[in-house]
Amino acid sequence: MTLPEWSNGILPYAPLSTLKPLSDGIWWVDGPVIKMSYGPVSLPFPTRMAIIRLRSGGLWIWSPTAPTPELFAELDALGHVEHLVSPNRFHYAAIPAWKKRYPRATAWASPGVRERARSQNIDVPFDADLGDSAPSSWADDIEQLVFRGSRFMEEVVFFHKASSTLILADLVMALERERVRPRLRWLLALGGTMWPGQTPSEVRMTSWGRKPQARACYQHMLGWRPRRALFAHGRLYLDDAAAQLERAFAWMR
Numbered sequence: 001m002t003l004p005e006w007s008n009g010i011l012p013y014a015p016l017s018t019l020k021p022l023s024d025g026i027w028w029v030d031g032p033v034i035k036m037s038y039g040p041v042s043l044p045f046p047t048r049m050a051i052i053r054l055r056s057g058g059l060w061i062w063s064p065t066a067p068t069p070e071l072f073a074e075l076d077a078l079g080h081v082e083h084l085v086s087p088n089r090f091h092y093a094a095i096p097a098w099k100k101r102y103p104r105a106t107a108w109a110s111p112g113v114r115e116r117a118r119s120q121n122i123d124v125p126f127d128a129d130l131g132d133s134a135p136s137s138w139a140d141d142i143e144q145l146v147f148r149g150s151r152f153m154e155e156v157v158f159f160h161k162a163s164s165t166l167i168l169a170d171l172v173m174a175l176e177r178e179r180v181r182p183r184l185r186w187l188l189a190l191g192g193t194m195w196p197g198q199t200p201s202e203v204r205m206t207s208w209g210r211k212p213q214a215r216a217c218y219q220h221m222l223g224w225r226p227r228r229a230l231f232a233h234g235r236l237y238l239d240d241a242a243a244q245l246e247r248a249f250a251w252m253r
Contacts, residue, residue: 007033008044009181017068019051019078023163027051027078028230031065036090043187045233046175050167051075052160054141058082061105062158063091063169063232064098072101081105083138085130087169088155089116091232092124099125106137111146111154130156143224147171149214152206157217159224166226166241172197172248174234195235197248204251215252221245 005012013030020028031047050062059075060083075081081102086092089112099107109126117124128135134144143159158167174197175188188194192201207214222242229237229245237244 006181008035009184010044010046010175011179012046013048017065017071019071019074022050022165022228022230022236025053026160026163026165028236029065029071038191041187043184043191045173045193046179048230048232050230051078052138052141053079054082054138056082056137058137060138060142061085061098062167063087064094066094067097067101083108085156085158086110086113086124086126087158087167087232088153089113090153091169092117093120093122095124095126096122110156145217145220147214147217147221149207149210149217150203151210152202157221159221159226164225164227166221166224166229166245168229169232171199171203172229172231172245173200174198174231174237176235193233197231197234197237197244199249199251211252218249218252 010033012033016030016032022028029049031049033044033046035042035044047065049065052060054060057079059079059081061081062085064084082105084095084098084105084107086095086109088110092113095107106127107125109129114126132146134142141161145157147155147157155169155171173193174195175193176195177185180188192198226241228239229241
């Protein structure tokens with residue numbers, strides 16, 4: 001077995017760009033490490049996408065990562081790609097490549113992502129906008145909610161009913177200490193991105209005066225009774241998700 005290599009100070013979750021089953025009808029794919037700019041500082045983050053096979057047989061792709069021909073082949077064997085989902089304004093950059101490969105798939109825009117993409121001079125062919133209610137094409141399989149409260153970011157959160165899996169992009173990050181180079185650990189810890197997982201500092205600090213709104217969204221999520229949680233960055237909560245989420249969102253109290 002080939003050991004994964006460090007990338008920009010992060011040890012990725014190899015193997016990359018291949019399907020990994022989570023439960024019946026739901027998979028995740030670990031993608032390459034990306035770098036995000038915070039003013040003069042640029043920090044690395046592992047990436048992750050999720051795939052759900054809907055009752056229709058079509059595939060729902062959440063936060064698509066940089067694709068490869070091998071990944072496309074795996075998905076083609078699994079089903080027909082029907083939806084490409086941007087969960088928040090920072091998760092969109094790979095959608096053009098996926099839309100080119102699957103032109104009939106609907107590309108869904110999250111709040112603020114169209115403006116963000118334009119500001120970065122990235123042309124993203126979005127077809128429709130996400131809201132608080134799941135569209136009829138996946139309402140039988142997936143619940144959703146726009147998580148409001150932060151001035152920095154609104155995120156659309158999802159819940160796969162059959163597997164009781166909560167899917168969050170950046171509302172919780174859980175980078176594992178041993179997968180981060182020592183020189184970066186303090187910066188990433190300062191940003192609230194390290195295991196055992198919490199809401200990043202930017203979201204918490206920009207929720208001042210709006211915590212009741214954020215708390216209501218959190219209570220709505222808990223009402224789905226998630227048993228596991230999948231994140232875009234870091235380690236998954238594969239069991240006892242409710243208790244771990246309560247700790248991660250303790251800042252709302």
